[in-house]
Amino acid sequence: MNQVEKHLLADSQLCREQLADTLAYIHSHQVDYADLYFQSSYHETWVLEDGLVKEGTYNIERGVGVRAVSGEKTGFSYSDAINVEALNKAAEAARSIAQAGDSKTVQVFSDVRAPLQFHDKQPISSMTDADKVSLLREVENAIRELAPEAEQVVSSMSAVYEQVLIAASDGTFATDIRPLVRLNCSVLLNRDGRRERGSAGGGARLDYHYFRELENGQPRWLSYAQEAVRQARVNLDAIDAPAGTMPVVLGSGWPGVLLHEAVGHGLEGDFNRKGASAFSGRIGEQVASPLCTVVDDGTMADRRGSLNVDDEGTPAAYNVLIENGILKGYMQDKLNARLMGVAPTGNARRESYAHLPMPRMTNTYMLAGEHTQQDIISTVKKGVFASNFGGGQVDITSGKFVFSASEAYLIENGKITRPIKGATLIGNGPDVMQKISMVGNDLCLDRGVGVCGKDGQSVPVGVGQPSLKIDEITVGGTV
Amino acid sequence: MSQTNQDPIFQRIEEVKQAVKEVLDYAQSLGATAAEAAMSSTSGLSVSTRLGEVDTIEFNQDGGLGISVYVGNHKGSASTADLSKEALRSVVKKAVEIAKFTSDDPCNGLAEKALMAFDYPDLDLYHPANVSPDTGIALCKAAEEAALAHDKRIINSDGATFASHQGLRVYGNSHGFLAGYPRTRHTLSTMVIGKEGKHMQRDSAYSVSRIYSELKAPQAIGIEAAESTVAKLNCQKVPTQKVPVIFRADIANSLFGHLVSAIGGGALYRKSSFLLDSLGKPVFNSCVSISERPHLPKGLASSPFDSEGVITKEKEIIINGELQTYLLASYAAKKLKMQATGHAGGIHNWLVQPTQGGLASLLKTMGTGLLVTELMGQGVNTVTGDYSRGAAGFWIENGEVQFPVSEITIAGNLKDMFMNVAAIGDDIEKRGSVQTGSVLISQMQIAGQ
Numbered sequence: 041m042n043q044v045e046k047h048l049l050a051d052s053q054l055c056r057e058q059l060a061d062t063l064a065y066i067h068s069h070q071v072d073y074a075d076l077y078f079q080s081s082y083h084e085t086w087v088l089e090d091g092l093v094k095e096g097t098y099n100i101e102r103g104v105g106v107r108a109v110s111g112e113k114t115g116f117s118y119s120d121a122i123n124v125e126a127l128n129k130a131a132e133a134a135r136s137i138a139q140a141g142d143s144k145t146v147q148v149f150s151d152v153r154a155p156l157q158f159h160d161k162q163p164i165s166s167m168t169d170a171d172k173v174s175l176l177r178e179v180e181n182a183i184r185e186l187a188p189e190a191e192q193v194v195s196s197m198s199a200v201y202e203q204v205l206i207a208a209s210d211g212t213f214a215t216d217i218r219p220l221v222r223l224n225c226s227v228l229l230n231r232d233g234r235r236e237r238g239s240a241g242g243g244a245r246l247d248y249h250y251f252r253e254l255e256n257g258q259p260r261w262l263s264y265a266q267e268a269v270r271q272a273r274v275n276l277d278a279i280d281a282p283a284g285t286m287p288v289v290l291g292s293g294w295p296g297v298l299l300h301e302a303v304g305h306g307l308e309g310d311f312n313r314k315g316a317s318a319f320s321g322r323i324g325e326q327v328a329s330p331l332c333t334v335v336d337d338g339t340m341a342d343r344r345g346s347l348n349v350d351d352e353g354t355p356a357a358y359n360v361l362i363e364n365g366i367l368k369g370y371m372q373d374k375l376n377a378r379l380m381g382v383a384p385t386g387n388a389r390r391e392s393y394a395h396l397p398m399p400r401m402t403n404t405y406m407l408a409g410e411h412t413q414q415d416i417i418s419t420v421k422k423g424v425f426a427s428n429f430g431g432g433q434v435d436i437t438s439g440k441f442v443f444s445a446s447e448a449y450l451i452e453n454g455k456i457t458r459p460i461k462g463a464t465l466i467g468n469g470p471d472v473m474q475k476i477s478m479v480g481n482d483l484c485l486d487r488g489v490g491v492c493g494k495d496g497q498s499v500p501v502g503v504g505q506p507s508l509k510i511d512e513i514t515v516g517g518t519v
Numbered sequence: 520m521s522q523t524n525q526d527p528i529f530q531r532i533e534e535v536k537q538a539v540k541e542v543l544d545y546a547q548s549l550g551a552t553a554a555e556a557a558m559s560s561t562s563g564l565s566v567s568t569r570l571g572e573v574d575t576i577e578f579n580q581d582g583g584l585g586i587s588v589y590v591g592n593h594k595g596s597a598s599t600a601d602l603s604k605e606a607l608r609s610v611v612k613k614a615v616e617i618a619k620f621t622s623d624d625p626c627n628g629l630a631e632k633a634l635m636a637f638d639y640p641d642l643d644l645y646h647p648a649n650v651s652p653d654t655g656i657a658l659c660k661a662a663e664e665a666a667l668a669h670d671k672r673i674i675n676s677d678g679a680t681f682a683s684h685q686g687l688r689v690y691g692n693s694h695g696f697l698a699g700y701p702r703t704r705h706t707l708s709t710m711v712i713g714k715e716g717k718h719m720q721r722d723s724a725y726s727v728s729r730i731y732s733e734l735k736a737p738q739a740i741g742i743e744a745a746e747s748t749v750a751k752l753n754c755q756k757v758p759t760q761k762v763p764v765i766f767r768a769d770i771a772n773s774l775f776g777h778l779v780s781a782i783g784g785g786a787l788y789r790k791s792s793f794l795l796d797s798l799g800k801p802v803f804n805s806c807v808s809i810s811e812r813p814h815l816p817k818g819l820a821s822s823p824f825d826s827e828g829v830i831t832k833e834k835e836i837i838i839n840g841e842l843q844t845y846l847l848a849s850y851a852a853k854k855l856k857m858q859a860t861g862h863a864g865g866i867h868n869w870l871v872q873p874t875q876g877g878l879a880s881l882l883k884t885m886g887t888g889l890l891v892t893e894l895m896g897q898g899v900n901t902v903t904g905d906y907s908r909g910a911a912g913f914w915i916e917n918g919e920v921q922f923p924v925s926e927i928t929i930a931g932n933l934k935d936m937f938m939n940v941a942a943i944g945d946d947i948e949k950r951g952s953v954q955t956g957s958v959l960i961s962q963m964q965i966a967g968q
Binding site for chain 1: 569572573574575576577578579580581582594595596597598599600601602603606609610613614616617618619620621622624652675677712718719720721751756759789790791895896897898900902903905907908909911925926927928929930931932964965966967968
């Protein structure tokens with residue numbers, strides 16, 4: 041018995057046989073599939089604000105979700121208590137989705153053995169509380185040294201230690217340990233009464249030591265501090281952004297939020313099974329320029345969006361969504377995969393035991409092309425270069441999506457000239473993807489801070505892309 | 520809501536109060552000099568249908584406890600969704616432990632005792648309905664069916680959802696304040712998909728109430744969803760230009776939401792607001808007045824006390840464009856050397872005063888311009904007031920709708936936008952914490968073709 045099984049079952053006087061009994065009890069109604077999702081998570085946050093350790097918070101979550109699926113119908117119930125009575129009560133509620141009667145027999149459990157994309161680390165105890173606080177102080181001191189004029193500096197650090205156990209009537213029995221850490225900092229600068237903020241951060245499925253590791257010859261936390269100051273300074277110099285439709289060059293890394301919004305959500309299996317997406321029924325069609333190959337990859341080592349197994353126990357995978365512009369496949373969970381007659385892709389995710397799983401992204405990115413960023417910018421006579429973004433949003437049915445630049449520059453006659461204020465870019469996913477005319481050789485992923493929301497459920501994700509050129513998209517400036 | 524009420528929720532509230540009291544006592548026994556804790560619990564049902572078939576039935580049971588302890592001026596916080604005795608004690612211990620590593624910050628601590636809502640009104644927020652899954656499913660089916668039958672261009676559905684939840688909220692602190700009350704919330708919504716040519720559009724409609732029987736009829740919700748969806752078909756972009764813009768009532772509350780962020784204590788003491796030092800000064804055009812009424816019976820954003828136990832009171836927020844108050848929880852209030860205003864956790868029923876008739880009258884006043892019915896993205900910078908968001912809606916000429924518009928942005932700076940509010944309709948949207956009619960802004964930059 042491994043640690044997770046002991047923690048989530050044995051410590052609550054439960055065993056595999058009882059889970060099999062519960063699943064059999066659900067299957068005495070006409071259901072196709074049932075699963076039990078046990079979860080425990082510990083989450084802490086430390087916040088340092090202007091030299092004061094302002095906040096420390098600690099959160100415990102623990103419970104079990106019980107799901108019964110019959111055809112397209114799902115019954116779901118959950119409990120914050122893990123014991124036989126709570127499990128049976130939830131099972132009774134969940135199976136009410138289907139009438140009593142014969143259904144498929146419950147398969148004997150077989151342990152899922154998936155390759156590990158990240159390892160069992162306990163980030164919360166990886167540093168003493170005093171050391172966590174002193175790391176945040178170092179971040180603040182570095183920012184104040186770089187920008188003595190800073191009006192306000194906030195740095196924060198958080199860690200999650202999550203254990204899950206999935207037992208399903210198709211025989212799946214999987215356990216997983218999912219560490220996650222994140223460090224963020226922000227600085228507010230004031231120049232002659234004009235205030236601008238800059239912020240930066242990073243994270244991974246590792247422990248707090250990740251932030252002290254050297255990257256390009258200096259500790260990671262120091263790069264975040266430098267980046268926050270640099271961004272605030274750029275924004276202090278920014279002039280009004282242009283309004284209208286024009287060529288836009290996107291930088292590498294975080295600007296990959298483009299792919300997350302323009303194609304990612306639209307390729308999630310549930311929307312496509314329902315025919316609700318602008319990409320529905322288009323497998324095999326040219327949906328992007330031939331320069332575009334887009335993948336969703338849950339198997340990247342230690343990445344924030346990576347998974348060992350998804351929340352249905354399916355091993356994470358490298359899934360090609362679009363290859364040379366041709367739509368290859370959707371991201372699936374078991375329910376939608378079965379209804380669409382394809383295999384699950386390792387994309388079933390849920391915020392917690394109290395939420396139903398859905399097809400979700402992991403790390404979504406575009407493969408590299410052949411141009412340098414310099415080459416790409418030099419082809420634009422008048423346009424915008426956007427190197428950093430805030431969030432985005434998409435209407436998957438009409439295909440319209442937005443994403444908001446937080447750092448951008450004017451391009452004039454092939455050269456970057458002045459920084460411009462943040463502006464929202466809006467386009468139609470399938471159209472914009474066709475207008476990608478150059479792809480860079482500088483693929484990289486974001487630093488590990490992404491959160492994706494869908495139907496009120498948040499999950500950590502990654503995005504990435506090489507620099508690329510969109511021939512035409514609407515830029516929402518003011519002049 | 521008398522204490523003799525037979526509903527078991529009242530018994531449950533007493534139990535939760537007892538649990539909160541024990542948690543506070545335990546914190547003090549561990550060395551906390553002050554402590555506050557909030558506990559909530561919600562149970563209910565959420566069902567959905569799609570194309571006439573059941574999609575999901577969810578039985579919800581959510582709850583949690585959050586505690587903050589103060590050891591002198593050091594603060595520690597912890598929370599748990601696991602309400603077992605062991606979990607409660609372990610988070611209290613953890614909070615006390617955390618307080619050893621947080622700073623000695625004189626602004627920490629409970630809100631002043633004199634501000635506590637020791638005597639608070641019953642706001643009539645609890646109307647349990649015990650709706651069965653079958654009844655919920657029937658409502659969903661009726662709403663969706665009405666939408667699908669309303670127009671042949673409605674070709675698909677994203678489904679309909681009915682949810683009915685009842686819950687309780689208890690807050691207590693070491694001033695001896697300990698209070699709780701029950702509340703209910705019922706919602707019915709549907710979203711459908713329309714198609715013309717190759718292009719699809721979706722839109723939704725919903726109803727929400729504390730009282731089940733006051734939900735709108737499912738047929739009306741279905742028809743509204745179908746009509747909004749069909750109205751969006753064959754949309755176009757419009758040229759890049761500066762024009763007057765009307766924010767329709769159901770999205771106009773977002774404008775006042777940006778005001779909430781900008782005059783909130785957190786943004787102010789961090790100097791991260793475009794409305795610093797604006798108390799008593801004009802921040803809106805003089806036609807704008809906003810009142811707060813926290814005690815509206817059955818109100819969706821009604822609350823007898825805020826999340827620090829501070830009593831909520833009737834307040835004027837904006838009078839003839841001038842800002843009357845900031846929104847301060849106790850920490851920010853102390854930072855700013857002011858008094859807490861009862862806004863820890865948010866605002867309570869803002870009523871924006873209309874200046875003229877309904878949407879039609881506002882369209883006439885505008886003449887030619889853009890009616891915005893949908894906003895996308897988060898392109899709002901509270902530090903600078905810079906505003907740039909995706910938008911969709913309708914092009915208006917001579918006060919009449921011409922055609923649907925999409926894939927454009929609207930941009931400006933909130934300071935200017937607030938000053939350029941030219942009129943507010945009496946078509947008041949009552950489903951949110953800000954009740955406002957449609958808002959006409961005399962000029963914004965549109966980016967389109």
